[in-house]
Structures are given as structure tokens and as C-alpha cells.
Amino acid sequence: MTEDNNQRDDRLERVLQRLGEHGMSRRDALKAIIASGMGVAVSPLVSRVAWGAEGPGGLPLARPDSPVTLPTHGEAIADGLEPESGTFTVFNYEDYLYKAVLDKFGEKYDVDVQITTFANMDQAVTKLANQDVDVDVTEITPDRLTQVTAGKLLQPINQGYIPNLQKNVWPQLQDPFYDRGSQYTVPYAVYTTGIGYRGDKIAEDIPNMDNPWSIFWNAQDYEGYTGIINSPREAIGLAMLYRGNTDLNTEDPAVIDQALEDLQALIPICNPKVNNTQYQTLSQGKSWLHQSWSGDPLMNVWWYMPEGMSSDVIRYWKGPKGATPVQNDCWAVPAASTKPVLAHLWMNFILEEQNAYTNFTSYTGYQPPLKSITPQGLIDEGAVPKHLRTAVVEPEDVGPGSIQYATLTFEGQRMWQDAYAKFISGV
Amino acid sequence: MYPRWLWQALAAPGVVWLVLLFVVPFYAVIGVAFGTLDPIFQNPIPIWNPFDWNFDNTMQILAQFAPGERYWQVFARTAVYIFFAVTISLLIAYPVAYYISRHARRTKVILLVLLVLPFWVSYLMRMLAWVGLLAPDGLINGFLVWSGIDTDPPNWLGGHPGTVIFGLIYGYIPYMILPLVAALDRIDKNLLEASRDLGMTARQTFFRVTLPLSKMGILGGCVIVTLPMFGDYYTPMIMSGSPTTSMLGNQIYLYFHGGPQPDVGATLTIVLAAFLAVLMAYYLYSVAKAQRELQ
Numbered sequence: 181m182t183e184d185n186n187q188r189d190d191r192l193e194r195v196l197q198r199l200g201e202h203g204m205s206r207r208d209a210l211k212a213i214i215a216s217g218m219g220v221a222v223s224p225l226v227s228r229v230a231w232g233a234e235g236p237g238g239l240p241l242a243r244p245d246s247p248v249t250l251p252t253h254g255e256a257i258a259d260g261l262e263p264e265s266g267t268f269t270v271f272n273y274e275d276y277l278y279k280a281v282l283d284k285f286g287e288k289y290d291v292d293v294q295i296t297t298f299a300n301m302d303q304a305v306t307k308l309a310n311q312d313v314d315v316d317v318t319e320i321t322p323d324r325l326t327q328v329t330a331g332k333l334l335q336p337i338n339q340g341y342i343p344n345l346q347k348n349v350w351p352q353l354q355d356p357f358y359d360r361g362s363q364y365t366v367p368y369a370v371y372t373t374g375i376g377y378r379g380d381k382i383a384e385d386i387p388n389m390d391n392p393w394s395i396f397w398n399a400q401d402y403e404g405y406t407g408i409i410n411s412p413r414e415a416i417g418l419a420m421l422y423r424g425n426t427d428l429n430t431e432d433p434a435v436i437d438q439a440l441e442d443l444q445a446l447i448p449i450c451n452p453k454v455n456n457t458q459y460q461t462l463s464q465g466k467s468w469l470h471q472s473w474s475g476d477p478l479m480n481v482w483w484y485m486p487e488g489m490s491s492d493v494i495r496y497w498k499g500p501k502g503a504t505p506v507q508n509d510c511w512a513v514p515a516a517s518t519k520p521v522l523a524h525l526w527m528n529f530i531l532e533e534q535n536a537y538t539n540f541t542s543y544t545g546y547q548p549p550l551k552s553i554t555p556q557g558l559i560d561e562g563a564v565p566k567h568l569r570t571a572v573v574e575p576e577d578v579g580p581g582s583i584q585y586a587t588l589t590f591e592g593q594r595m596w597q598d599a600y601a602k603f604i605s606g607v
Numbered sequence: 608m609y610p611r612w613l614w615q616a617l618a619a620p621g622v623v624w625l626v627l628l629f630v631v632p633f634y635a636v637i638g639v640a641f642g643t644l645d646p647i648f649q650n651p652i653p654i655w656n657p658f659d660w661n662f663d664n665t666m667q668i669l670a671q672f673a674p675g676e677r678y679w680q681v682f683a684r685t686a687v688y689i690f691f692a693v694t695i696s697l698l699i700a701y702p703v704a705y706y707i708s709r710h711a712r713r714t715k716v717i718l719l720v721l722l723v724l725p726f727w728v729s730y731l732m733r734m735l736a737w738v739g740l741l742a743p744d745g746l747i748n749g750f751l752v753w754s755g756i757d758t759d760p761p762n763w764l765g766g767h768p769g770t771v772i773f774g775l776i777y778g779y780i781p782y783m784i785l786p787l788v789a790a791l792d793r794i795d796k797n798l799l800e801a802s803r804d805l806g807m808t809a810r811q812t813f814f815r816v817t818l819p820l821s822k823m824g825i826l827g828g829c830v831i832v833t834l835p836m837f838g839d840y841y842t843p844m845i846m847s848g849s850p851t852t853s854m855l856g857n858q859i860y861l862y863f864h865g866g867p868q869p870d871v872g873a874t875l876t877i878v879l880a881a882f883l884a885v886l887m888a889y890y891l892y893s894v895a896k897a898q899r900e901l902q
Binding site: 236237299300301302303305306309310327330331403404405407412447451452453454455464465466590593594597598600601602603604605606607 | 645646647648649650677678680681684742743744762764765766844847848849850851852853857858861862864865866867868
């Protein structure tokens with residue numbers, strides 16, 4: 181693969197040299213090749229220029245320890261505008277927003293509300309880019325933010341409409357590393373990636389193991405009941421964490437190859453399933469040990485416990501800060517939104533304490549990063565069982581020193597996806 | 608009496624249907640496979656002009672179909688699963704179709720309706736129903752324990768090839784039965800009577816008359832179930848979820864579902880389509896040959 185890439189790079193270099201002889205600068209020549217629509221297929225070098233050695237459109241790659249201020253495209257809406265009328269459309273994952281909360285918003289502002297869904301973030305970005313959807317506010321993950329900003333798909337927000345951002349949200353996410361100054365986004369939900377397991381089935385004391393991630397590589401007794409999240413980033417990230425590599429945005433082929441080798445080693449050990457059904461299979465007994473997001477154990481306990489079974493059996497382990505991935509997603513206003521005022525009001529509405537709490541505890545299982553929502557508070561209110569305190573994210577878990585899957589270069593994405601494809605091919 | 612063009616015009620709806628729903632979409636897949644990507648959004652940008660196609664990716668992917676390489680192994684696994692699924696489907700479907708065609712009489716219509724009935728429920732739902740039945744605490748294991756057949760029943764959903772093959776058989780077997788019923792129905796009863804009159808036993812009549820005359824139904828049924836099975840990705844995903852049981856469709860799904868390489872997914876689709884075209888060509892050749900023999 182690398183040899184082929186080198187050959188293509190050599191060919192491209194020769195083309196660039198010829199263009200240079202005609203007085204065109206190297207960068208302009210590369211841009212011309214990209215604009216011709218032939219570039220990316222010709223050479224990874226071109227994609228490195230399109231995304232820069234940094235990110236899409238040459239924007240720098242944001243990291244928790246290396247925050248990025250995104251360029252502003254267009255103007256935010258003016259202060260003091262009246263909300264629009266008509267139908268307000270939210271663009272979101274399926275089952276990731278409580279309809280009752282959205283209906284309440286509709287009642288408050290006297291508008292019809294509807295949800296348009298996408299299956300994954302790739303699909304969301306594609307639909308926004310192709311203008312296949314007519315939506316007013318969209319869910320977006322930080323790792324795609326530079327991409328949609330470079331593509332001018334979002335409009336800057338006017339924080340004057342969103343006082344709850346300063347009032348209610350954790351300080352760490354008022355000025356997040358991926359969007360310094362919250363120019364485009366407000367946070368929606370926050371979660372960690374850890375290990376969900378059945379306390380009554382798993383003999384090992386996972387939290388007290390020297391390397392809890394290694395439980396997957398010692399799961400011979402749980403063959404057929406072990407699972408990994410169906411995501412290139414999460415699956416390969418798991419193997420990296422097992423080796424103690426906490427740079428989850430690495431593009432070092434050696435590290436990725438090692439992670440692939442480790443994942444492949446799991447197959448003869450425990451024949452893991454690769455899926456995203458851990459939010460219900462732990463309580464149903466179909467899996468006993470599953471890489472999980474922190475919302476999953478809560479959903480197991482809230483919605484899927486079989487009658488007569490104690491919720492005590494559902495456990496969740498997360499590593500300390502800097503050793504376990506912590507992620508969040510956001511709301512943003514598409515550039516093409518026809519109801520930007522309502523979109524701003526929605527962002528403020530969903531950050532209202534009661535609305536956020538209801539959405540979290542009555543439906544999604546994914547925690548809003550609000551000051552009022554604390555582990556002890558959730559336990560005291562009976563919303564979260566005491567033994568699942570680990571499933572609640574705390575403000576200290578995010579920010580500098582934390583690890584988060586962030587934007588990769590085009591080549592980086594290819595490497596991660598190819599490694600994952602090899603793993604799930606079972607070869 | 609009627610002008611010749613009238614008969615040709617009757618084919619127009621079918622031709623339009625084929626062009627709109629097969630030729631154009633398939634050409635789009637080819638355009639994506641040999642095309643490029645949007646440098647910012649990474650959306651596929653199909654290249655429509657064949658002179659501009661880029662085959663670098665294709666050659667790399669084809670190289671991975673060499674024996675021992677990644678796609679070869681996934682393809683071989685897929686082919687083995689489908690071989691077993693089609694063979695077992697045929698062994699189940701033929702007696703069922705034979706009974707419906709020869710012995711059902713009054714109940715024939717009811718049985719055919721019952722065969723079609725599963726189509727009223729989506730494939731996905733039918734598979735999910737089996738997930739419930741085959742779960743560790745599902746009805747199947749409950750029965751095995753209750754009856755004493757197996758006090759420690761297996762975890763059927765734990766990544767077993769057998770479960771995936773079972774899912775394929777269950778999902779596609781009606782497609783096998785229906786063409787077989789049609790083929791058996793078309794056999795002239797006089798031929799069977801002649802066979803018996805000439806001294807053949809019922810068994811000999813079946814093997815020397817009925818079975819050869821139903822060959823086209825067998826081939827048709829096999830082709831009809833084989834084609835969708837090769838593209839299937841949800842059966843292994845739902846019934847197993849293990850990498851060890853993933854099929855070629857799962858690789859295509861991964862590359863199309865997200866990420867920066869939809870062109871790889873499109874190329875795999877074309878490779879698979881080319882292989883299936885060979886199977887289809889054999890089927891069409893057999894049909895043509897059989898028709899010539901009948902004339």
C-alpha cells in the first residue's frame with residue numbers, strides 16, 4: 181500500500197514539476213489538480229494538501245491540549261430578533277432526543293416541530309453538504325467540526341440568545357478545545373468509553389486489575405458473550421489503550437498495525453461480537469463483557485432490566501482522566517437554516533436544567549454537561565444507582581489532559597478504516 | 608394483423624424499468640468506484656467519462672482477492688456459507704415443492720399462501736425474531752433445558768457459522784420453493800404415467816423423469832437465492848456479529864456506511880457483480896440449451 185502511494189506521489193511530483201516549469205506555484209498546482217476532480221484518486225499527497233497536513237481546508241487539527249479557534253464564515257444573527265413561525269426541523273440521530281422535550285419547545289414558541297434523522301455522522305455531513313435536507317438545527321460531533329466549518333456548512337452563533345451556555349454548562353465546555361469561544365456550537369451530551377460488564381458473570385475484579393482493558397485479552401471464559409463497539413475509532417482505540425497508548429489520534433502506521441494485531445488476537449481468545457447493542461444486551465444476558473459508552477449501562481438499568489433481576493449486576497468501569505476516552509457532541513446551526521432564531525432558542529432550551537435532565541433521564545441515557553447534574557445528585561434522586569456512579573461524567577473528566585477521538589487527516593482516516601476493515605473481516 | 612412495433616413496444620415498460628433501476632444506478636456505482644472524492648467532505652464524486660477513470664484502487668483491491676489475501680478469505684468464507692445454505696435450502700425446498708405440486712390438491716392454494724406469508728413481514732424483523740428465540744435465555748434453549756435434551760445449551764448467537772447459515776436458509780428458502788413448485792407443475796403428467804406404464808417404479812420415475820425435468824426449476828431457485836445471499840450483510844450482523852462469520856457484504860457495508868473510502872466499497876460491489884454475472888451467464892446458457900432441447 182505504502183509502495184503504491186509512493187509511486188503515485190512520484191507521478192504527481194513529476195506533474196507538479198512540469199506545471200512548475202510553466203510558472204505555477206506548487207500549492208497552486210496542487211489546488212488546480214484538486215479542482216479538476218482527479219486529485220484525491222491520483223495521490224494521497226493531494227488529500228494531504230486538501231486537508232493540509234492538518235485538517236480539512238488546511239484548518240489545524242484540534243486536540244484537548246491544542247485548542248483551535250475556527251474561522252468565522254458569515255455573520256451571526258443580530259440581537260433581539262423574533263422567532264420565526266412554521267415548522268422547526270431538528271437534524272439528529274434516531275432515538276437521541278426525547279420527543280416530549282421537543283414538543284414542549286414547539287408549544288413554548290408556538291411552532292410545529294419535527295425530527296429528521298441520520299444514521300451516522302458521515303451521512304449527516306453528506307446530506308448537509310448536498311443540501312439534501314432542509315433542517316434548522318443539527319447535531320454534530322467535534323471531530324467533524326473542522327470539516328463542516330471548512331465547507332461553510334454552519335453559521336456562527338449569537339451567544340446572546342443562549343444565556344444557558346454560560347449559566348448552566350460546565351466551564352470546560354463553554355470554551356471547548358474544538359471550537360474556541362463556542363463560535364459555532366453548544367454542547368449536548370457527554371460520555372466516556374469504558375467497560376460495561378455483568379457483575380454476576382465476570383469473575384475478575386475489573387476496577388482493581390492492573391490493566392482493566394486487558395480483561396478482553398483474558399476473556400476465554402466469556403467467549404460468545406464479549407463485545408466491542410462497532411466503530412473504527414473505538415475498536416482500534418481499545419487496543420491502543422490496552423497497550424497503554426493514549427494518543428488516540430495517532431497516524432503512526434506502526435501503532436495502528438500493532439493495534440490491529442492485538443484486535444485480531446482477540447478472535448481466538450473470545451471471538452468478540454462487534455456491534456452497538458450493548459445498551460440492552462448486558463441486561464438481557466446476551467453479552468457479559470462489552471466495550472461501552474457511559475450511557476449504555478444507564479439505559480440497561482432504566483429500560484431493559486428483565487423483571488425480577490437486580491440492577492446491581494450491571495457494572496461500568498472507566499479509567500482515570502487521560503486514560504479513558506471522553507467525548508461529547510454538540511448542536512450547531514446549519515448555514516442554510518431558515519429558522520436561525522428558533523435554532524438559537526432551541527440551543528438555549530435544551531441547556532435549560534429541567535429540559536436537559538428530562539431528556540437525559542427519561543429517554544437518551546446520555547448526560548448533558550450541566551453544572552446541576554452531579555453524580556451525587558443523580559444518586560440521591562434515585563436516577564442513577566450508586567454502583568453506576570462511574571457512568572456519570574464529571575467536569576474534571578474533560579478538558580486539557582483528557583483524551584478524545586478528534587479529527588484525523590484523510591490519510592489517517594484511511595489507515596484507521598483499513599485496519600478496522602481487516603479486523604472485522606475475521607482474517 | 609397488428610404492426611410489429613406494437614409487440615416490441617410492449618417491452619418498453621420493462622426496458623425503462625431496467626434502465627432506470629439497474630443500468631443507471633450500476634453505472635453510478637462504477638463511476639464512484641473509478642471516480643474521486645470531494646477533498647473537503649470526502650463524498651464520492653463519480654466520474655462519468657470512462658476515459659477519465661482511475662483504476663489504481665481497483666488493481667490494489669483485485670490483488671487482495673489472490674489466494675491467501677484478505678478478500679480471498681472473506682470471499683471463500685462467503686462462498687462456503689452460501690454453498691451450504693443453498694444446498695440445505697434445496698434439500699428442504701424440493702420435498703416441500705414436490706408435495707405442494709403433486710399431493711396438496713385442495714390445500715395447494717393455502718400452502719402457497721402460507722409460503723408467501725413470511726414476505727409480509729420484513730426480513731429484518733424475521734431475523735430479529737430468531738434472535739429472541741435463539742438467545743441464551745430464549746425459547747429454544749428453554750425447551751432444550753426443560754426437555755432434558757441439553758442441560759447446558761450452546762450460545763447460538765455467540766458467533767457460530769451454523770447460526771449464520773441457518774439464518775440465510777430461513778430468510779431465503781421461500782424464494783427457492785416457489786420456482787420449484789412452478790417447475791414441477793409444468794411437468795406433463797402424461798410423461799409420468801408413461802414412465803409407470805413402461806415399468807418404472809415410482810422411485811425410478813422420480814429420478815429419471817421428474818428430477819431431470821425439474822432441473823430448470825432447481826437452477827432457477829438456486830440462482831434466485833444465491834444472488835441476494837452474496838450481497839447479504841445483515842444476517843451475519845444480526846445472527847452473529849463476530850468477525851469470524853462476516854461476509855463480503857459486510858466489507859462493502861463498512862466502506863459504504865462511512866469513512867473516506869466509498870470508492871473501495873463500490874469497487875468491491877463491482878467485483879462481486881462480475882462474479883455473479885458469471886453464475887448468471889451459466890444459468891442463462893442452461894436455460895437456452897434446455898429450450899433448444901425441447902424444440
